[in-house]
Amino acid sequence: MTTAVSAGATVLVVDDERPLAGVIASYLAKAGFSTLQAHTGPDAVAQARLHDPDVILLDLGLPELDGIEVCRQVRTFSECYILVLTARGDEVDRLIGLSVGADDYLVKPVSNRELVARVQAVLRRPRRSVAAQTEPQRVVGALRIDPGAREVWVAGQPVALTRTEFDILDVISAQPRIALSRRQIIDSVWDAAWVGDEHVVDVHVANLRHKLDDDPAAPRYITTIRGVGYRLGRG
Incomplete structure (x- = not known):
């Protein structure tokens, strides 16, 4: 059907x-x-x-x-x-x-x-709402995210992200300083009914960090919260 x-x-x-x-x-x-x-x-x-x-x-x-x-x-x-x-x-x-x-x-x-x-x-991945398209830009240090235009810059230089990479960054940057689990990220980016290896999130985050020149040992943007998941922001 x-x-x-x-x-x-x-x-x-x-x-x-x-x-x-x-x-x-x-x-x-x-x-x-x-x-x-x-x-x-x-x-x-x-x-x-x-x-x-x-x-x-x-x-x-x-x-x-x-x-x-x-x-x-x-x-x-x-x-x-x-x-x-x-x-x-x-x-x-x-x-x-x-x-x-x-x-x-x-x-x-x-x-x-x-x-x-x-x-x-x-x-079924969620589409951006009209409200989201008019959100103000988000800034964390040298990182700038435009949710509506789906554009990212680091130190004024544009960063080319895949759709999934941007969607993950969008989700964690919408709630800065809030730690999100892999499952929460999957529910937001993919779908609550998605079934598979949740560590797929780790691979996309690793790609994100590489493109943002963000060292996981001394993160400027994406911080790993051991036993939980990820959040945007240091400390």
Whole structure:
């Protein structure tokens, strides 16, 4: 049955195993999504550029151009949601995938039901309200955040963040000095129904810190609260 979440959304399924890609695409179509398929890295980039899908379901083990490079290239022109599929135990691939702009990952083998649920979860991510778009800029030291324009500067220099990185920074900066747990961040950025490894937040925060030139051992902006989560502000 088509849901409000899936109606009108397009998913690009990228996997070099054509029968598997076909099965996944068919299952997504039954859930109400429009689907496209690509089976090589270059084809995935070309289709993403041509069709501007809402979500890319991206296997990392692709011929000609691997999934990491596909993700890197797609991020130069698209802010679509990217969910990477990695082999069981390939933690390095997952971390690299998130570092180049993927929003989430799933570990293979994964059921079609879970695939659909995770695609629906990213599409349910909250949209900015009109009130949020008119919020004043937030300033912490040399860090300046414009919630409405979704822009960030450090010492007057613009910082390019992925959609997920900005959303996490937006959530923690909206309540400065308040420690938020990983689950609270996930509920705000993804969806309360999201199920997966909550440490995905840690990877995105690490990427954020790198881009903000924020040393976790002596943080200027994002502070780790041991046993709890993260907050904006030092001390």
